[in-house]
Amino acid sequence: MQTNEVSAAVSNYTQANRPDDVPVTHIVIHSTELSYLDTVRRFQEDHEVSAHDVIRGADGLVTRMVAPENVAWHAGNWELNCRSVGIEQEAYVGEPESFTETMLRSLATVVAQLSQTFHVPLDRDHLLGHDNLCAATPDGQLAMHQDPGRYFDWQGLMKGLWAPVISLGTPQIGEPVVVCVNVADLYQSPDTGAELLTSESLPAWTHQLSYGQRYVCAERSGEWVAIWYNGVKGWCHDPEHTILQGCQGEVIAPNSPHTPIFGMTSAAAKPIATLAAEEQYVAGPLVSQLESRDTNGQFQASFTGQRYYQFYYNHRIAFVPIDTMHLVKKE
Incomplete structure (x- = not known):
């Protein structure tokens, strides 16, 4: 795998000291919707956007633009920026041929390295597409990006990471x-x-x-x-x-009707939807409430004792306080 480094503009990311201040728990995969060169130039200019790595489609070159201890601005959700590393592929949502095998191999290598460095589990609760990320606010949901989209080979990536799904046979109601x-x-x-x-x-x-x-x-x-x-x-x-x-997993359900769910865990978060009493979802990782901000390019963060379930609400994840849910089925 070829690599190089081209620094993003300092105005396009937040200087931090991860994982000491905030653990890196997620890896987010994007497609650029621009050429490799245009993407690199965009991150070098003052556009208030960046990613940690950019992968070139033709030969799989991996260009590091933001050090992973810093917070790149890639997710469209500040809290998810804080918790993640972002990787851009030179590809286009509507062009299946743009997702090259060479690029996929480089992506798998980068993901494996990041997983080892930051202890990120190799599953689809922790490896997310930009299209799996929720907006922080209800008004932002429809504006969230849809990359890498339906032509990205998630199955190929997970097999390349030696982490394919483990299935347990015919679906059963409530499971x-x-x-x-x-x-x-x-x-x-x-x-x-x-x-x-x-x-x-x-x-x-x-x-x-x-x-x-x-x-x-x-x-x-x-x-x-x-x-x-x-x-x-x-x-x-x-x-x-x-x-x-x-498959394996714990099933959770709301304690009461109209249970709010959120796009971030901050105490200032507004609900993005509510759950009816009969709805059930699979509990993903438990996360602690994060309060964080960028002050003149410097990262400040703290955690509270409030805990949340992350879960797939639709194609995107959401967060719900654990004390508003109950376990229907233990793993």
């Missing part, structure tokens, strides 16, 4: 399920003529699944499986049970 294909869509009802769960004009995160994500089986009907997704039952046509399979 966790894992997505075993790169991409699948959800529908409003268990019928071949059914419409997508949401309009095609809305972002993919309102009706799409990707490899390694975990949800709860809510219902079954013939060749169809329903999961709890975005507050409703989304139906997946899966006649051979190759898309959704049973």
Whole structure:
């Protein structure tokens, strides 16, 4: 793997001392939607955006632009910036050929190195696409990016990391399920003529699944499986049970109706949605409430005793205080 270093403008990231001030718990994968050269130039100029690494599509060159101990501005969510390392691929959401095998191999190497350095688990709760990140506020949800998108080879990446999903057979109602294909869509009802769960004009995160994500089986009907997704039952046509399979995981549910969920853990966070009492989701990692800020380019952070579950609410993650949820099924 070829590597080099080109420094991003200091005005495009926050100087920090991770993991001493905040642990790095996530790795976020992007696609540039620009050429490699234009991306590097953009991060060198005063655009208030950056990533830690940029990978060139043609030969897999990895260019480090922000040291991982610093906070790059890549996630569209300040708190997720604080907790993560961001990697840009020279690729385009709508062009499957732009996601080259050479680039994927370099990406796997970089992810493996970061995982070893920061002890980031190699699973889809900790390895996220930009399209898996929630906005910090309810008004920002529809504006969040959709890269790397449906053509990114999550399955190939996880296999390259020797971390494929572990499936446990046919989905059972009330049990966790894992997505075993790169991409699948959800529908409003268990019928071949059914419409997508949401309009095609809305972002993919309102009706799409990707490899390694975990949800709860809510219902079954013939060749169809329903999961709890975005507050409703989304139906997946899966006649051979190759898309959704049973898996390990803890199932959580709200203690009461109208339980708020959040795009960040700060005490100042506003709910991005509420959960009905009957909804169930798979508990992801537990995270501590983080209060952080950038003061003139210097990072300040502290944790409180409040704990949150991270979980897949739709195609994106969300956070919910653990004291507002209860365990339905232990792992």
